Amino acid sequence: MSKTILVVDDSATMVMSLKASLEMAGFKVETANDGVQAVGKLKSGVKPDLIITDINMPNMGGIDFIRAARGLPGLRFTPILALTTESQQAKRDEAKKLGATGWLVKPVGGADLLKVIKQVLPGA
Amino acid sequence: MPPLDVEQPLPLKALLIQGQALRRTMASLTLTAVLILSALVYLSHDWVLEQGAGLGLTPAAAVALQVGLLLLVTNFLAGLFFFQLHFRSAGTQHQVLSEVHEVAVTAEARALAAVYSLQETVEMDRSFQEQLNLTVRESELTAQDIITRVSSLKQTATELLSYLNSSGHDAGDMETEIRQGVEFISSIGHFVEELPNKIRQEMSVIRDAIEGIRQIEGLAVSIKDVSKQTNLLALNAAIEAARAGEAGRGFAVVADEVRALAARAATAADTIEGGLTHTLEAVDRSLSVELLSDSARQLEEAATVVSAINRLSESYDAIREFYTTMFTVITRHNTELAEQIGEVLGRLQYQDVASQRIGRILNAVDARTTCIQSALEEGAAAGKRTQDLQGELHALAKSYLEEESRHLGAALTESVAEEEGPRIELF
Numbered sequence: 001m002s003k004t005i006l007v008v009d010d011s012a013t014m015v016m017s018l019k020a021s022l023e024m025a026g027f028k029v030e031t032a033n034d035g036v037q038a039v040g041k042l043k044s045g046v047k048p049d050l051i052i053t054d055i056n057m058p059n060m061g062g063i064d065f066i067r068a069a070r071g072l073p074g075l076r077f078t079p080i081l082a083l084t085t086e087s088q089q090a091k092r093d094e095a096k097k098l099g100a101t102g103w104l105v106k107p108v109g110g111a112d113l114l115k116v117i118k119q120v121l122p123g124a
Numbered sequence: 125m126p127p128l129d130v131e132q133p134l135p136l137k138a139l140l141i142q143g144q145a146l147r148r149t150m151a152s153l154t155l156t157a158v159l160i161l162s163a164l165v166y167l168s169h170d171w172v173l174e175q176g177a178g179l180g181l182t183p184a185a186a187v188a189l190q191v192g193l194l195l196l197v198t199n200f201l202a203g204l205f206f207f208q209l210h211f212r213s214a215g216t217q218h219q220v221l222s223e224v225h226e227v228a229v230t231a232e233a234r235a236l237a238a239v240y241s242l243q244e245t246v247e248m249d250r251s252f253q254e255q256l257n258l259t260v261r262e263s264e265l266t267a268q269d270i271i272t273r274v275s276s277l278k279q280t281a282t283e284l285l286s287y288l289n290s291s292g293h294d295a296g297d298m299e300t301e302i303r304q305g306v307e308f309i310s311s312i313g314h315f316v317e318e319l320p321n322k323i324r325q326e327m328s329v330i331r332d333a334i335e336g337i338r339q340i341e342g343l344a345v346s347i348k349d350v351s352k353q354t355n356l357l358a359l360n361a362a363i364e365a366a367r368a369g370e371a372g373r374g375f376a377v378v379a380d381e382v383r384a385l386a387a388r389a390a391t392a393a394d395t396i397e398g399g400l401t402h403t404l405e406a407v408d409r410s411l412s413v414e415l416l417s418d419s420a421r422q423l424e425e426a427a428t429v430v431s432a433i434n435r436l437s438e439s440y441d442a443i444r445e446f447y448t449t450m451f452t453v454i455t456r457h458n459t460e461l462a463e464q465i466g467e468v469l470g471r472l473q474y475q476d477v478a479s480q481r482i483g484r485i486l487n488a489v490d491a492r493t494t495c496i497q498s499a500l501e502e503g504a505a506a507g508k509r510t511q512d513l514q515g516e517l518h519a520l521a522k523s524y525l526e527e528e529s530r531h532l533g534a535a536l537t538e539s540v541a542e543e544e545g546p547r548i549e550l551f
Contacts, residue, residue: 107470108470
């Protein structure tokens with residue numbers, strides 16, 4: 001059974017690009033345009049095996065979303081990757097402290113992304 | 125940019141220096157005149173009293189006359205001197221003020237030009253903002269269109285691969301069926317191949333049989349001869365029986381019967397001979413050498429069908445190999461295509477990076493526009509506002525650069541990324 005990945009980004013281009021790449025690699029993809037929508041999906045029963053989130057988003061940014069997601073039942077150990085244009089060390093440290101699994105600076109090529117996914121999602 | 129240092133125009137500065145010098149000159153001259161006047165009054169006091177007594181004046185009147193005359197002379201001289209001084213000074217002032225006026229007019233024109241330029245800048249900023257927003261939107265739509273097309277390309281490649289895969293399987297199935305057919309046809313072919321020899325063998329047997337029949341035909345002739353001889357013999361016997369008279373009556377009957385038998389035997393031999401001749405003619409026609417050779421050629425030609433079918437089977441082997449090779453090659457290319465498409469999709473993320481970068485520029489331009497507009501509206505208190513505007517714009521530029529530096533890693537150039545730490549970091 002294919003693994004499910006939740007992609008959270010306010011850019012429609014990013015969402016489409018990641019969805020196409022990941023579906024091509026055999027993953028099932030769920031999408032959300034900001035942290036609020038993503039939390040709504042998680043609460044409505046979507047159980048992703050991996051979450052890829054942007055950091056700078058309207059309504060609820062990536063940092064707050066990571067905090068909220070880690071507080072939800074069943075998501076304590078789900079890998080969360082931040083995929084962002086942010087390169088500031090302070091933000092990286094904050095995300096790490098809140099339980100993020102990794103930090104990727106946009107843009108990330110298809111091969112690199114799949115390599116990282118295989119590292120954080122054994123058996124993918 | 126350093127803070128703006130407002131300098132006074134050069135002629136005005138010269139005028140101010142001249143004014144200060146004039147004040148100092150007037151003060152020192154006044155002091156000097158008072159000292160000279162006091163000294164003259166003191167030194168000429170006794171001489172004035174003597175001269176006054178000679179003219180019959182009282183000492184008080186003489187002193188009053190002396191002081192009055194001295195003051196009159198001094199005032200005249202001082203007035204003359206100050207008049208000349210003021211006259212020159214007023215000329216200079218006029219010249220300086222004219223220059224200052226020109227400078228002020230030029231400065232005002234420049235200030236107005238600057239204000240209009242700032243207003244134009246605000247308008248241009250708005251146009252830039254609209255165009256940049258439009259560009260971002262269009263690039264977003266283009267990127268999304270590329271993603272759709274590239275995904276469709278991958279879908280087509282996958283379908284092609286699937287088609288080739290099933291074609292390969294179909295070719296395999298077809299090959300099995302053909303191989304079975306070929307085996308069946310081959311056995312028929314082998315049979316057909318062997319058929320001329322078998323027919324020749326059969327013909328040999330038939331020829332032997334014909335030879336046997338021909339011998340039987342000779343037998344029929346012998347029977348006919350025997351029948352003739354028997355008939356003659358029976359005829360002689362009948363003659364002899366007639367000579368014998370009554371005693372040979374029974375023998376004559378036997379002789380007649382023998383003659384009848386001989387006649388029947390001759391008829392039967394004729395019938396056999398006619399039937400055998402007819403049969404032999406028919407068999408000869410059927411087994412004529414020419415006909416046999418034609419049949420043999422046709423049979424040999426039929427036998428070549430086998431080799432043709434075998435070649436067809438080999439062709440199917442080649443087709444299957446072709447499909448297998450094509451499938452392998454296209455599978456490899458499809459994998460490479462998928463990798464390349466993955467990279468293209470990754471590169472399209474740069475649209476988001478560029479979009480965010482333009483967004484930050486737009487925010488900075490918007491803040492600058494607001495700042496300039498506010499300064500223009502407050503207008504008149506220009507001196508202070510200019511300083512404020514410069515400070516505010518400087519702060520905006522600093523804030524923009526700081527914000528931008530937080531996103532330096534999000535670029536396609538690896539050199540920038542190295543300075544900002546790893547692009548991919550797992551905690």
